[in-house]
Amino acid sequence: xxxxxxxxxxxxxxxxxxxxxxxxxxxxxxxxxxxxxxxxxxxxxxxxxxxxxxxxxxxxxxxxxxxxxxxxxxxxxxxxxxxxxxxxxxxxxxxxxxxxxxxxxxxxxxxxxxxxxxxxxxxxxxxxxxxxxxxxxxxxxxxxxxxxxxxxxxxxxxxxxxxxxxxxxxxxxxxxxxxxxxxxxxxxxxxxxxxxxxxxxxxxxxxxxxxxxxxxxxxxxxxxxxxxxxxxxxxxxxxxxxxxxxxxxxxxxxxxxxxxxxxxxxxxxxxxxxxxxxxxxxxxxx
Amino acid sequence: xxxxxxxxxxxxxxxxxxxxxxxxxxxxxxxxxxxxxxxxxxxxxxxxxxxxxxxxxxxxxxxxxxxxxxxxxxxxxxxxxxxxxxxxxxxxxxxxxxxxxxxxxxxxxxxxxxxxxxxxxxxxxxxxxxxxxxxxxxxxxxxxxxxxxxxxxxxxxxx
Numbered sequence: 001x002x003x004x005x006x007x008x009x010x011x012x013x014x015x016x017x018x019x020x021x022x023x024x025x026x027x028x029x030x031x032x033x034x035x036x037x038x039x040x041x042x043x044x045x046x047x048x049x050x051x052x053x054x055x056x057x058x059x060x061x062x063x064x065x066x067x068x069x070x071x072x073x074x075x076x077x078x079x080x081x082x083x084x085x086x087x088x089x090x091x092x093x094x095x096x097x098x099x100x101x102x103x104x105x106x107x108x109x110x111x112x113x114x115x116x117x118x119x120x121x122x123x124x125x126x127x128x129x130x131x132x133x134x135x136x137x138x139x140x141x142x143x144x145x146x147x148x149x150x151x152x153x154x155x156x157x158x159x160x161x162x163x164x165x166x167x168x169x170x171x172x173x174x175x176x177x178x179x180x181x182x183x184x185x186x187x188x189x190x191x192x193x194x195x196x197x198x199x200x201x202x203x204x205x206x207x208x209x210x211x212x213x214x215x216x217x218x219x220x221x222x223x224x225x226x227x228x229x230x231x232x233x234x235x236x237x238x239x240x241x242x243x244x245x246x247x248x249x250x251x252x253x254x255x256x257x258x259x260x261x262x263x264x265x266x267x268x269x270x271x272x273x274x275x276x277x278x279x280x281x282x283x284x285x286x
Numbered sequence: 287x288x289x290x291x292x293x294x295x296x297x298x299x300x301x302x303x304x305x306x307x308x309x310x311x312x313x314x315x316x317x318x319x320x321x322x323x324x325x326x327x328x329x330x331x332x333x334x335x336x337x338x339x340x341x342x343x344x345x346x347x348x349x350x351x352x353x354x355x356x357x358x359x360x361x362x363x364x365x366x367x368x369x370x371x372x373x374x375x376x377x378x379x380x381x382x383x384x385x386x387x388x389x390x391x392x393x394x395x396x397x398x399x400x401x402x403x404x405x406x407x408x409x410x411x412x413x414x415x416x417x418x419x420x421x422x423x424x425x426x427x428x429x430x431x432x433x434x435x436x437x438x439x440x441x442x443x444x445x
Contacts, residue, residue, distance in 0.1 A: 003307035098419020103343040
């Protein structure tokens with residue numbers, strides 16, 4: 001095996017293009033090294049992207065935030081501006097693993113690991129986040145929602161990798177939230193996860209909304225019916241009921257050791273209702 | 287495999303080693319550098335027995351490649367006591383009987399030290415959450431939490 005640590009995106013792309021065998025990207029390593037240890041991955045080469053300029057940075061850009069692919073959950077939680085603008089995204093990323101895992105785990109890695117239960121992904125999808133991807137044909141931007149295509153699978157072409165995640169500018173009176181159900185109080189894999197982002201006008205009427213669910217389909221899913229139920233309302237209890245129904249209806253989960261189809265379908269609605277309430281409060285809604 | 291030559295700093299000391307490209311920092315510490323204070327529990331980042339700091343950030347050394355240590359600053363349990371003088375946390379662990387078999391102890395001490403550097407006055411709840419990634423199958427945790435809270439108090443009073 002080879003360990004490669006390029007310092008520019010161009011070098012990384014060239015290194016990836018030159019590899020003939022199984023080549024993996026190393027960001028935080030909290031998934032990759034576990035796979036290697038348990039024998040599920042035996043890469044011929046590892047490209048550590050953390051030494052590339054900008055990979056460890058959280059930058060203000062066009063009123064939003066560009067978060068490098070090597071930025072850990074702990075670094076996000078310590079960035080006061082980011083926490084103020086996107087508390088739901090930061091909390092979702094912060095739910096991944098222990099303090100030690102938070103010191104390494106990245107949102108870009110969480111996205112590219114492509115688990116349907118990835119905590120940060122529903123929050124990023126609700127935030128309308130965009131992944132910046134580098135590859136042999138140059139750079140492209142792709143909505144986070146279009147990156148995972150199934151459990152462990154992404155739409156990235158061979159030789160491509162995510163260099164950053166962009167969280168767009170927030171209008172005033174916007175708020176987001178992420179909730180997950182786990183049977184413990186911490187450090188577990190989501191049975192269901194739900195990310196919600198809303199924007200209100202000065203009268204408290206919802207002008208924009210995005211609702212995403214995790215762990216109830218082969219990928220994280222956006223639920224446009226839930227957003228439609230929210231927009232144009234003041235997010236009262238009847239509307240929250242409609243959001244819950246829309247989310248339960250959109251869920252197509254499997255039964256496994258973590259939860260049954262019936263339980264996940266029900267909880268998808270419960271979490272959507274609760275997360276919407278939190279997002280509304282954060283947006284200044286009454 | 288071609289070995290990787292790494293120059294790093296461990297507990298303030300410049301250190302060089304050769305390691306395999308897929309070798310973890312934990313294996314480097316234990317098997318190449320003879321620093322066996324960091325323990326391997328699970329090897330998959332679940333138990334925290336291998337906790338070290340990487341540029342001051344608490345991490346599991348089993349989830350870091352040795353090659354990644356190039357140019358970085360590593361802190362291990364071996365850097366905690368000053369010669370024969372135990373760190374306050376170490377003294378409090380003994381005083382409160384916060385260990386039995388001892389496998390989790392180095393990781394817990396490194397993690398607790400990292401907490402108190404970031405937050406010298408943590409609540410019990412904050413302490414329990416911070417240390418949730420350090421598993422102990424002997425103590426039931428209460429004695430550990432008491433030791434950390436007591437050490438935090440003593441360190442605050444001394445500061």
